[in-house]
Amino acid sequence: MKLLSGTPLTGVVVFFGFAVILVGTVHGETVPSRLLGDWSLDLSTGEPAWMRVEEQSGKPVVLLRIYVGSLGPFRDVDVVDGRVKFDMVKKSKGKRVSTTSVNVGLVNGELDGVMVRTHAERESDRVTFTGTKISVMPADRPDLSKVQFGHPIALFNGKDLTGWVTHEPDKTNGWSVVDGVLQNNTPKTDFSATGDHANLKTQESFEDFWLHLEFLVESQRNSGVYLRGMYEAQVVDRDSRMQGIQGVGAIFGEIAPSKNAGRAGGEWQTYDITLVDRHVTVELNGQKVIDNEPISRPTAGAIQTNPDEPGPIYLQGDHTNVSYRNLYLAPVISKE
Numbered sequence: 001m002k003l004l005s006g007t008p009l010t011g012v013v014v015f016f017g018f019a020v021i022l023v024g025t026v027h028g029e030t031v032p033s034r035l036l037g038d039w040s041l042d043l044s045t046g047e048p049a050w051m052r053v054e055e056q057s058g059k060p061v062v063l064l065r066i067y068v069g070s071l072g073p074f075r076d077v078d079v080v081d082g083r084v085k086f087d088m089v090k091k092s093k094g095k096r097v098s099t100t101s102v103n104v105g106l107v108n109g110e111l112d113g114v115m116v117r118t119h120a121e122r123e124s125d126r127v128t129f130t131g132t133k134i135s136v137m138p139a140d141r142p143d144l145s146k147v148q149f150g151h152p153i154a155l156f157n158g159k160d161l162t163g164w165v166t167h168e169p170d171k172t173n174g175w176s177v178v179d180g181v182l183q184n185n186t187p188k189t190d191f192s193a194t195g196d197h198a199n200l201k202t203q204e205s206f207e208d209f210w211l212h213l214e215f216l217v218e219s220q221r222n223s224g225v226y227l228r229g230m231y232e233a234q235v236v237d238r239d240s241r242m243q244g245i246q247g248v249g250a251i252f253g254e255i256a257p258s259k260n261a262g263r264a265g266g267e268w269q270t271y272d273i274t275l276v277d278r279h280v281t282v283e284l285n286g287q288k289v290i291d292n293e294p295i296s297r298p299t300a301g302a303i304q305t306n307p308d309e310p311g312p313i314y315l316q317g318d319h320t321n322v323s324y325r326n327l328y329l330a331p332v333i334s335k336e
Contacts, residue, residue, distance in 0.1 A: 029079035031060045035106055038134040038297070040306035041113075044127050050298050050305040051104075051131065053084060062086055064102065068193040068300045082106070096120055104129075135308050141292050142276040142335060149210050149330040155202055155313060156182055156327040166198035167303060167314065173198050174317055182324040184223070184317040191222060191242070193301065195318035201229065201303070205310035208332035211273045216323040219265025223322035224252060227275050228311030229304035231295050233282065235322060238262030249289040251280060252299045257289035268325075276332060278307050 031053055041049035043066070052063040060077040062084060064070055070088050077086040083105030090097045097120055104113035111131035118124045155163060158180040166173050174186045174197045186197040206228060215235050217223060222242065223235040232252040236242050238260055244250065248269070249257030261284040263269050272283040282290035298304075304311035315324065 029082070030058075031055055031079055031084060032082050032106060034109070035082075035084065035104075035111075037136070039111060039131040040134055041111075041129050041131045043115075043129045048298075048303050048305050049129070050302070052297065053104075060084060062102075063297070064088065065298065065300065065302075065305075067302075070100075071300075132306055132308075134306060137294060137296055138277045138279075141279050141294070144274065144276065144281065144292060146334075146336055147274075147276055147332055148334040150333045152210075152212070152328040152330040154327070155329055156324070158325075161200075163203055164200050165203050166317075167201050168198045168318075171198040171318070172196055175200050180325065182327075184315070184322050186317065186319075186321060188318075188320050189221070191319075197318050199303075199314060199317045201312040201314040203312070205229075205312050206329060206331060207310045208276045209274075210330045210332075211275070211313065211328070212271070213327045214268050214270050214325050216268050217265060218321065221265065221320040221322065222316075223319050224301070224316040225271065225273075226299075226302065226312075226314035226316075227273065227280070228307075229314045230298045230302045230307065230311055231275070231280065232299040232301060232316075233271060233273055235316070236262070237265035237267075239264065249282060249284040251282070251290065251293075251295060252301075254295055254297070254299055255280070255290055255293050257282065257284065258291075259287065259289055261285050261287040261289050276335065 035053050039051045041051055043049050047067050049066045054061050060079055062074045062077055063072045074086045074088065077084060083103055085103050088100040088102065098117055100115050100117045102115050106112065113129045115127040116124055160177055161175060174184045176183055186195065188195045213225065217235055217237055219237050220240060224232040225235060226232050234246065234248055234250045234252045236248045238248060240247060245253060245256040247260060248262035263285060270285050274281040279292050279294050280290055281292050303314060
């Protein structure tokens, strides 16, 4: 078997019924410097996506997240004629469900990419994409003692859904207001990533802020609050099967809380969250559990992937029943 790049890849490939062991990863080209870094992607499917291209020990490595799927790191990466190429393989119960072959580079200084998704049981599809380069993460943590916040505004008026809109208008809307409480009602009880009920977001978008809200979730149920539609603060009870980096007080999958300060299912809980310069501070039920920590990338399920742009407050409704009340936001007006 001849490799077109002239360099073998580590792994095992089944080729015409024979298992071929490929060893010794070598890459002939380096990644173009302008391609390195973080990108907010614009897919032809409309799915939110984010990509990071970097080099580790002289070898290309890619992280790629499409809504709730994939991330990597992908290390079997080729660079050919200045373009980065790699495969994302999705499996279920040990069997391949699909392979997405990614080919991305720069054309006239602009990001240019294509993904070809080959499925096990249906025809392939082709997705094109462009992207916007994301600015480098601030090197220093913000000095929160110098940050000034504006007057808090009420995101929820306690009467109706004024100021809010469902993110997926084609899905079932389970949101309503009952006795001054914003409620989501859905038959779903499992922890799968998505469902047939709609998520809810503010019509207004925000930059940096302090956010206060109260939530009530029953035992072994879950939801989430996305800051600027990008970073999920987890909503579960203290005894949830999800703990640590996936538990209450966490920025889901990215930053674990220093302690489990949650309350039992069925009790009201309080979040006070500050987001400044891509650094987050989380107080859960009056206890600081994340202290001015950097968030370097969007969490799974993000609907906005560019931290250089404002985004909404976004509540998961495609999970289980949840209630919210007393939602207030104070925008940052000065950092000096």
